[in-house]
Amino acid sequence: MNELLPIVSTITVASAGVVAYGAVNSRAQLFGETLYRTSSPRKLAITFDDGPNPSLTPKLLDLLEKYDAKSTFFLIGKFVRECPDLVRETAARGHLIANHTQTHPNLFWLSPALIRSEMEQCSGAIGEILGTPPRWFRPPYGFRNPWVVSTATELSMRTVMWTLLPGDWKLRPLETLIHNLQPIVNHAQQNRAQSQGAGDVLCLHDGGHRGLNADRTNTLKALEYCVPRWRDVGLEFVTIEEAVHITAS
Numbered sequence: 001m002n003e004l005l006p007i008v009s010t011i012t013v014a015s016a017g018v019v020a021y022g023a024v025n026s027r028a029q030l031f032g033e034t035l036y037r038t039s040s041p042r043k044l045a046i047t048f049d050d051g052p053n054p055s056l057t058p059k060l061l062d063l064l065e066k067y068d069a070k071s072t073f074f075l076i077g078k079f080v081r082e083c084p085d086l087v088r089e090t091a092a093r094g095h096l097i098a099n100h101t102q103t104h105p106n107l108f109w110l111s112p113a114l115i116r117s118e119m120e121q122c123s124g125a126i127g128e129i130l131g132t133p134p135r136w137f138r139p140p141y142g143f144r145n146p147w148v149v150s151t152a153t154e155l156s157m158r159t160v161m162w163t164l165l166p167g168d169w170k171l172r173p174l175e176t177l178i179h180n181l182q183p184i185v186n187h188a189q190q191n192r193a194q195s196q197g198a199g200d201v202l203c204l205h206d207g208g209h210r211g212l213n214a215d216r217t218n219t220l221k222a223l224e225y226c227v228p229r230w231r232d233v234g235l236e237f238v239t240i241e242e243a244v245h246i247t248a249s
């Protein structure tokens, strides 16, 4: 037996582990710099993926307006083409529109050319409706490879991940979802006395990548419960654009 074999396989397994970390971990910077937290513990960036969703987004916009909670929507290009008025309305009500690819593939397995095409098609769909292309991008499933962040950068977009992913893309009991959102209040209370540091980027879903009109009722109900509580602990709701600004405090 080759005595180096165990060492080589250990290195291979370790390398695979590093690649997996860089590809999946929401805070990993291995495959390019990403934004995953806000610039202040008082700022909460609520973000929504996989829309627009005609059966839910309009109700969500009403809820967000009630609390003046400006948010960021990472949209799927093929749904943008189907619901241009909803995209227009989301932007008109003060939210930030961002790119979540054209068809929601796992980019980890795609060639650089296909990655670029997925991003360009989505930006094109948004740009035609809003007049300007998006400046922010989130990869489907959070998967990155060495070309994802760099391609987004070439297309003048920064890549956004998250600090909290409560798993609302699965149908879960409302109590479970509210429980999974508890860290937001915990962090706010821990950081109440601090003006320095970082705040949460929350990743929720107002749509579903398999088709329009996904059932996201529990996401809406969880927010109806949580948003006033987040406001009451002193959190300020910001878009991703506002999340990166350093505010004097």
Ligand SMILES: [Zn+2]
Binding pocket: 049, 050, 100, 104, 139, 140, 141, 209
């Ligand atoms: Zn997604």
